[in-house]
Amino acid sequence: MTGRVLAGPGATVRVSSPGKVNLFLGVGDRREDGYHDLVTVFHAVDLADEVALQPADRLSVRTHGVTEVVPEDGDNLAGAAITLLAQRLGREPAVAVDITKRIPVAGGMAGGSADAAAALVGCAALWGQDVPRAQLAGWAAELGSDVPFALSGGTALGTGRGERLSPVLSRAELSWVLAPAGGGGLSTPAVYTELDRLRAAGDVPRAGEVEPMLAALATGDLAGIAAEMANDLQAAAFSLRPELRRTLRAGLDAGALGGIVSGSGPTIALLCADPDHAARVATDLAGSGTVRTVRTAAGPAPGARVLGGRG
Numbered sequence: 001m002t003g004r005v006l007a008g009p010g011a012t013v014r015v016s017s018p019g020k021v022n023l024f025l026g027v028g029d030r031r032e033d034g035y036h037d038l039v040t041v042f043h044a045v046d047l048a049d050e051v052a053l054q055p056a057d058r059l060s061v062r063t064h065g066v067t068e069v070v071p072e073d074g075d076n077l078a079g080a081a082i083t084l085l086a087q088r089l090g091r092e093p094a095v096a097v098d099i100t101k102r103i104p105v106a107g108g109m110a111g112g113s114a115d116a117a118a119a120l121v122g123c124a125a126l127w128g129q130d131v132p133r134a135q136l137a138g139w140a141a142e143l144g145s146d147v148p149f150a151l152s153g154g155t156a157l158g159t160g161r162g163e164r165l166s167p168v169l170s171r172a173e174l175s176w177v178l179a180p181a182g183g184g185g186l187s188t189p190a191v192y193t194e195l196d197r198l199r200a201a202g203d204v205p206r207a208g209e210v211e212p213m214l215a216a217l218a219t220g221d222l223a224g225i226a227a228e229m230a231n232d233l234q235a236a237a238f239s240l241r242p243e244l245r246r247t248l249r250a251g252l253d254a255g256a257l258g259g260i261v262s263g264s265g266p267t268i269a270l271l272c273a274d275p276d277h278a279a280r281v282a283t284d285l286a287g288s289g290t291v292r293t294v295r296t297a298a299g300p301a302p303g304a305r306v307l308g309g310r311g
């Protein structure tokens with residue numbers, strides 16, 4: 001159940017919600033409904049957005065912290081989440097939302113999904129509603145394939161279009177260097193479409209079985225995790241954004257244990273041995289001239305959760 005928060009007039013509920021890296025992303029063929037069946041290992045990282053919610057006369061959503069244009073109000077995924085929750089609970093979506101964005105926009109790290117999950121959890125708390133987690137996860141899946149995972153966080157196996165989750169036993173603490181590539185974001189549907197095009201045009205290698213990755217996570221075998229990282233969308237992201245190859249190469253040359261395009265890209269995620277190693281790889285990569293910004297992060301991180309700051 002979500003916690004019951006008795007929010008008085010003017011109260012603010014703050015929620016932290018994580019970005020993700022897909023440690024493994026196997027993509028099936030396009031389905032009749034346009035989606036692709038996935039076998040993916042989601043991994044939440046502590047690069048998180050912070051979403052503040054307050055009672056108001058009407059729904060409004062503002063974002064800050066990024067230079068990219070992000071939709072406002074009901075067109076923002078957080079606004080869509082509040083509209084859906086209000087409908088299901090028979091309430092007015094009268095909430096003012098303020099999002100501090102840290103997760104790169106359209107970067108393949110599910111930033112919009114994180115904000116949607118935060119809005120669900122935060123609004124339920126603001127309205128003092130005990131919504132069972134399973135109910136919230138069902139509504140999350142209506143908002144987007146990545147939203148249920150943003151609710152759960154941690155490390156999880158995703159199937160279906162990514163919305164069906166099962167727990168993964170993981171003993172690994174992972175240190176990351178994340179390099180959101182310059183040149184703007186990539187559209188998720190465009191990357192899936194590019195993969196379909198590449199597959200129709202020729203033989204594109206597919207990610208193998210997920211079991212070796214699950215085994216490496218279970219034992220906390222960092223070298224095994226690095227070796228088993230795979231992403232079927234990577235070829236499509238490279239095709240749309242060829243310079244990503246150089247960034248990935250520069251990260252590996254800087255000493256990362258392994259590297260991968262995160263989800264639909266264009267963020268490059270580089271696995272490192274520990275936080276100190278990540279800091280050294282980040283410094284080297286920043287000096288390589290192949291990226292605009294570099295960040296470090298750690299995982300697994302918890303899913304969307306109320307921070308309790310109110311008043």
Ligand SMILES: C[C@](O)(CO)[C@H](O)COP(=O)(O)OP(=O)(O)OC[C@H]1O[C@@H](n2ccc(N)nc2=O)[C@H](O)[C@@H]1O
Nearest residue numbers: 034035036038144145146147161162188189192263264
């Ligand atoms: C690339 C990933 O981030 C990997 O976790 C996700 O698959 C994307 O999830 P998302 O952004 O939540 O995607 P959705 O909002 O559900 O879908 C957006 C579009 O992405 C494509 N899409 C998404 C998920 C999926 N399993 N197959 C797809 O083909 C479809 O064109 C869909 O219309």
Ligand SMILES: Nc1ncnc2c1ncn2[C@@H]1O[C@H](COP(=O)(O)OP(=O)(O)OP(=O)(O)O)[C@@H](O)[C@H]1O
Nearest residue numbers: 076077105106107108109110111112113115146188
């Ligand atoms: N709260 C939000 N934060 C960021 N983008 C949003 C938000 N709401 C709507 N959007 C729109 O959704 C698009 C994709 O944003 P998002 O940052 O979620 O991409 P992504 O991380 O690549 O997604 P995914 O990894 O789930 O495919 C943006 O370009 C923007 O137009």
